[in-house]
Amino acid sequence: MIDGGLNSYHLQYLLFGALWTIGLSLIAFVGGGLAGGVIALCRVSPIKAVRWATIAWIQIIQGTPLLVVLFLCYFGLSIAGLELPAIVAASIAMIVYVSAYLGEIWRGCIESVPRTQWEAAECLALSRTQRMRLVVLPQAVRIATPPTVGFMVQIVKNTSLASIVGFIELVRAGQLINNSIFQPFTVYLLIAIVYFAMCYPLSVWSRKLEQRQQFGNRGPATVPVTTA
Amino acid sequence: MNLAQDAAVQPVAHAALSAQQPQQQGLQQQPVVELKDVHKSFGINQVLKGVSFAIPKGQVVAIIGKSGSGKSTALRCIDRLEIIDSGTINVCGHAVHDPAIDLRQLRQDVGIVFQSYNLFPHLTVEQNVTLAPKAVKNLPAAKAREIAARTLQQVGLADKAQAYPEQLSGGQQQRVAIARSLAMEPQVMLFDEVTSALDPQLTGEVLRVIEALAQGGMTMVLVTHEMEFAARVADTIIYMHEGKVWETGPGAMLKNPQTAELRDFLSHGL
Numbered sequence: 001m002i003d004g005g006l007n008s009y010h011l012q013y014l015l016f017g018a019l020w021t022i023g024l025s026l027i028a029f030v031g032g033g034l035a036g037g038v039i040a041l042c043r044v045s046p047i048k049a050v051r052w053a054t055i056a057w058i059q060i061i062q063g064t065p066l067l068v069v070l071f072l073c074y075f076g077l078s079i080a081g082l083e084l085p086a087i088v089a090a091s092i093a094m095i096v097y098v099s100a101y102l103g104e105i106w107r108g109c110i111e112s113v114p115r116t117q118w119e120a121a122e123c124l125a126l127s128r129t130q131r132m133r134l135v136v137l138p139q140a141v142r143i144a145t146p147p148t149v150g151f152m153v154q155i156v157k158n159t160s161l162a163s164i165v166g167f168i169e170l171v172r173a174g175q176l177i178n179n180s181i182f183q184p185f186t187v188y189l190l191i192a193i194v195y196f197a198m199c200y201p202l203s204v205w206s207r208k209l210e211q212r213q214q215f216g217n218r219g220p221a222t223v224p225v226t227t228a
Numbered sequence: 229m230n231l232a233q234d235a236a237v238q239p240v241a242h243a244a245l246s247a248q249q250p251q252q253q254g255l256q257q258q259p260v261v262e263l264k265d266v267h268k269s270f271g272i273n274q275v276l277k278g279v280s281f282a283i284p285k286g287q288v289v290a291i292i293g294k295s296g297s298g299k300s301t302a303l304r305c306i307d308r309l310e311i312i313d314s315g316t317i318n319v320c321g322h323a324v325h326d327p328a329i330d331l332r333q334l335r336q337d338v339g340i341v342f343q344s345y346n347l348f349p350h351l352t353v354e355q356n357v358t359l360a361p362k363a364v365k366n367l368p369a370a371k372a373r374e375i376a377a378r379t380l381q382q383v384g385l386a387d388k389a390q391a392y393p394e395q396l397s398g399g400q401q402q403r404v405a406i407a408r409s410l411a412m413e414p415q416v417m418l419f420d421e422v423t424s425a426l427d428p429q430l431t432g433e434v435l436r437v438i439e440a441l442a443q444g445g446m447t448m449v450l451v452t453h454e455m456e457f458a459a460r461v462a463d464t465i466i467y468m469h470e471g472k473v474w475e476t477g478p479g480a481m482l483k484n485p486q487t488a489e490l491r492d493f494l495s496h497g498l
Contacts, residue, residue: 122309124408134359
């Protein structure tokens, strides 16, 4: 540390940051996925008011920079008297962001299941919920997998914005190290490599899933078909 | 009884349907399907212009006509896949024209098979067939599988229970679709051009299944382009032209058309 070079403590600290990047990504994906699922279902609801409220939510979030959402959660809420730790504010912002995008991606997947599938299910006297659960969603899930995995890349990369509110993830950890050793090129190149190492496998996986899908829809149902 | 109402267009009402009237009254038996003066438009396009016909229990009716004559629309109206503008439709005691109809009750009594099969691609053949009996009728899995085995036997595909739809030929898929409908034990079966998407060599296997159903006494409405099949299997043939029932009669009617339009249709269609 004295000689000012990158040492093993720095690397350890970067690793610690990377783990938080993964942690925040997981929180964003799970939380945003749950919220996104609800949004996708509301987006295709037969009730107009529900549909419109969901469209408004999606448009507002998609039309706002994630950074601004993050500031709103961190600084905005603290002024409103709700002082949140950086991790919580960052998690909320990421979940909000992911919910709007995944909701819209999944809405598209639900709607890309042919109308004739709905019709066939309807003609077998299945209720709307049963049609959705037993016929449409299992097919939509399969369609949704590649774009969802692809979107995970965006999530991982966008967690870097949390560094701005002081949450120590990969980028923030790098900034802190750089402040002490001032070797920005080395430090940020290292960070870029770590991001790439996390994102590239996801892109490859997404592409593989897409290719597999082109070979047909065969395989066991992803949602249980039994009803009780 | 219903067919001759629209006197302005001179449809020819054959004795076949009218003759059933006294018989029905005698038996106190309602027709399974009854359309009265049904009108339906899509935008400015009037597709059905006062269609009336009745189908007694156990009868097979084939609806023929050019594309655009309204035959498929008429069939879809019976299952309320299209909502009619005016007139009445009664099916198995359900008032289909009534907005307050319980659609799930109607659809348990009416089975429909489509031109494009519409099997569920993520389910095996057996799961396709057992889905509705389990979900709608709450049958236990074992009972539903029993029904699936029976209906698949009926369409000659007992050995394909574990296959996925995409592993089957078009004709086999269409037969699974028939089995899937039969598994709900409907009172009436509707067939919407079910062989039109099939190669000629695959058409026969599907038609044989339908013919066997007819012999089993199932009430059926077929929209079809298979004239020879219609003539052989149907008790009554309805020729639709420009949204109206133009001519109706038994299979032999096709050998002796009464109207110029049917004559014209047959000479081009056969």
